[in-house]
Amino acid sequence: MILVFGGTTEGRKAMALLEQAGLPYCYSTKTEVEIPMQVCGTYRHGALTPPALKEFCAAKNISVIVHASHPFASVLHQTIADAGLPVLRFEREYPARTEHPLVHYFDSYDAALNYLCVHPVKKLLALTGVQTISQIEKYWRAHTTLFRILPRESSLEQALAAGCSREDLIMALPGNEAALIASHGITGILTKESGESGLLSVKIHEALQAGIPIFIIARPALPEGFISVNEHDLLDHLKAYLVCH
Structure with missing residues (x-):
């Protein structure tokens, strides 16, 4: 089972890719939002403390986390890192920094x-x-x-x-x-x-x-160990990991 933290454009992209690939997942957001119809996934909402996240992952047999939440969700970054599971960070595109006096x-x-x-x-x-x-x-x-x-x-x-x-x-x-x-x-x-x-x-x-x-x-640094992915290579990373485990 895959746990996806979303609530963003990237979260919806990740969810759509998992649906297309037929992979089982749970989509999680901090606040309740409307999401597209799910066939392969389930949905939950509400903030998770580190102990609650570990308990949830154990109960749902989560083997990998796709972290697609907002880049400034610093508390969530650390909570996910503390879960002790492999983390694929679904990154958004960032423009090159603009050099200008203003x-x-x-x-x-x-x-x-x-x-x-x-x-x-x-x-x-x-x-x-x-x-x-x-x-x-x-x-x-x-x-x-x-x-x-x-x-x-x-x-x-x-x-x-x-x-x-x-x-x-x-x-x-x-x-x-x-x-x-x-x-x-x-x-x-x-x-x-x-x-x-x-x-x-x-x-x-x-x-x-x-x-x-x-x-x-500037966006905060991510915890060490997160693997950066995007919409083009997310499934390859997931399938390689799931096959190996």
Whole structure:
């Protein structure tokens, strides 16, 4: 049995490939989402602690994990590593880093915030997700910051609980950066190195078109031992492993 951690474009790609190959799997997400009809797989949702994941893998006879969740899911990265099973990391595409005076990369949120606190912008648009609001609180408490969050009630409740005012929240789906920059008078963007699935190239392009700086948090390193795969070689890795075991 294969356990797939998804909730992303890559997760759905992995699920489709397993369905096509007729391989048994379980698809897991942190929050409940709608997924396509499954023939070879089952679905579960809810966060798993390291002990709970080990118990689940033992109960379901899991022999390999396909990790296709978000690149910034650091807690999940470590939880999966601690499970003690082979891990195939289904990677998304990442654009080459852009070298431009307006494009700034940082190794962590703290590094980015330290820079922004010294070099604040008049109106920052944060595209880092509702769960990061508390991480950048020391900046937005002192400087005008708008947050784009997903247009769903749970995201709104989480943002308000973090202390944001409703006026500082933009509830919209990704992909409308140019319109947001123009309509809200944005003078800087904070985002994550989330790859092409996260529309990073689009965000960089729109920032440069508007002549404003973009501050990018680098994706965290993965635990050692994860094997990087993509949609072209996932099945080869899986079949080789399953045959050997």
